[in-house]
Amino acid sequence: MSATAIRSGELLAFPAALRRGAPVSAASFVSFRMRAAAAAGRVAVRVVAAAAEGAGADADAGGKPKPKKRAASGIMKPKPISPELREFVGGAEELPRTEALKIIWAHIKGNNLQDPANKKIIVCDDKLKKIFGGRDRVGFLEISGLLNPHFQK
Incomplete structure (x- = not known):
């Protein structure tokens, strides 16, 4: 895959080991960007964390509200x-x-x-x-x- 075919900020389909990384907090999301290394011709991965817009404190990474705690049973x-x-x-x-x-x-x-x-x-x-x-x-x-x-x- 050439680096020119990938647009900046596009979410890539990485192998399962990279997709199942450490959980991300509710207030941020991670986007993966690839860019071509200058003269080496190899591809480098950069991880950028940015604040999610509209995600409240009571929502998880998918924007769903957290489940309420149940009484002990x-x-x-x-x-x-x-x-x-x-x-x-x-x-x-x-x-x-x-x-x-x-x-x-x-x-x-x-x-x-x-x-x-x-x-x-x-x-x-x-x-x-x-x-x-x-x-x-x-x-x-x-x-x-x-x-x-x-x-x-």
Whole structure:
């Protein structure tokens, strides 16, 4: 393709790797321009960022409005918890299931409670035994199931 066939400011069809670059902010757009290098005869690419006209702060790069944030639902919604779990997490009356799992895993990692021979097994200390029904060892896939009785529906 010769450089003379390309008009200044024309959006070019680049390979997918160049088109899928880093996302551009809502207030600007990127246009690619090609120009012929002076004596070398090779083609150089220049990226120019310019402010998009008419793009508001609540619009994305395509000019569409941003979606509104939804209220938490499912496992992200805070729910009342049992007294045993409340004592473990530090007194919170309501907690999302995801936060409870984060706190439990932080306790497991902080106290090195994973079995050294099999990291999938958790060796419970006294605090974990209270919320896991007195079990000494728990598989890491069982943790979320053992939390079910601690969350009210």
